[in-house]
Amino acid sequence: MGQPVEHESGEGGTGGAPRFELPPGQRLQRGWPVTHYGPVPKFRPERWEFRVFGATADGEKHRWSHEEFTALPYTTVVADLHCVTKFSMLGAEWGGIPARTILGIAPPAPAVTHVMVWAEYGFSSNLRLSDFAAERTLFATHKDGELLTAEHGFPLRLVVPHLYAWKGPKWVRGIEYMTADRRGFWEERGYHNIGDPWKEQRYSYQEEPGDGPEL
Numbered sequence: 730m731g732q733p734v735e736h737e738s739g740e741g742g743t744g745g746a747p748r749f750e751l752p753p754g755q756r757l758q759r760g761w762p763v764t765h766y767g768p769v770p771k772f773r774p775e776r777w778e779f780r781v782f783g784a785t786a787d788g789e790k791h792r793w794s795h796e797e798f799t800a801l802p803y804t805t806v807v808a809d810l811h812c813v814t815k816f817s818m819l820g821a822e823w824g825g826i827p828a829r830t831i832l833g834i835a836p837p838a839p840a841v842t843h844v845m846v847w848a849e850y851g852f853s854s855n856l857r858l859s860d861f862a863a864e865r866t867l868f869a870t871h872k873d874g875e876l877l878t879a880e881h882g883f884p885l886r887l888v889v890p891h892l893y894a895w896k897g898p899k900w901v902r903g904i905e906y907m908t909a910d911r912r913g914f915w916e917e918r919g920y921h922n923i924g925d926p927w928k929e930q931r932y933s934y935q936e937e938p939g940d941g942p943e944l
């Protein structure tokens with residue numbers, strides 16, 4: 730899921746044009762709009778660090794400079810972006826560092842169930858540990874072979890291909906391991922705590938018991 734699915738066009742179909750599968754209620758967006766709350770932060774390499782804190786396995790905080798972080802093993806993931814306001818961009822190739830790499834080099838304590846992803850200006854988004862640990866969850870530095878632009882999250886954004894795009898903060902600065910769930914920025918403001926686009930989990934009023942902490 731999350732990856733564009735090509736269908737063969739049947740008899741009397743679309744004449745061979747590929748069709749792509751969108752999650753329910755989404756429409757295809759041409760081009761790549763910029764969507765976020767607040768200003769675009771200025772990147773200051775000498776002040777930038779990536780931090781892992783909260784309930785780490787060794788009880789320590791971990792930090793990487795920009796140079797150290799971007800030297801971690803690089804991989805690519807093809808993924809769609811589904812904005813909860815109902816447009817989707819399909820088939821971008823994201824490049825960067827898998828979330829699993831961070832889980833490997835700065836592991837969480839056994840009691841950790843959720844991760845808060847922190848970005849510039851205090852923007853945050855909470856994820857279940859299982860969503861953060863998914864194979865395709867990526868700290869992206871590149872899109873389609875080029876460095877991210879400032880407005881698309883340079884130097885680092887999280888991509889969680891199987892969830893709505895607000896679950897992937899731009900301008901990420903670190904993660905906090907949590908032993909209980911807490912709501913992030915949009916999750917506190919009426920958006921669904923989990924945010925699975927294939928289940929159309931858009932708003933917090935759709936949450937079922939157990940989907941998230943009380944509002």
Ligand SMILES: Nc1nc2c(c(=O)[nH]1)N[C@H]1C(S)=C(S)[C@@H](COP(=O)(O)O)O[C@H]1N2
Pocket residue numbers: 761762763764765766767811812813848849852880881882894895896897898899900
């Ligand atoms: N820091 C930060 N990251 C954010 C947001 C935000 O408000 N702040 N908005 C999210 C939302 S709602 C979307 S749809 C995508 C948009 O990414 P794009 O501007 O690269 O298309 O960024 C996500 N990441």
Ligand SMILES: [Mo]
Pocket residue numbers: 764811812813814894895
């Ligand atoms: Mo969005």
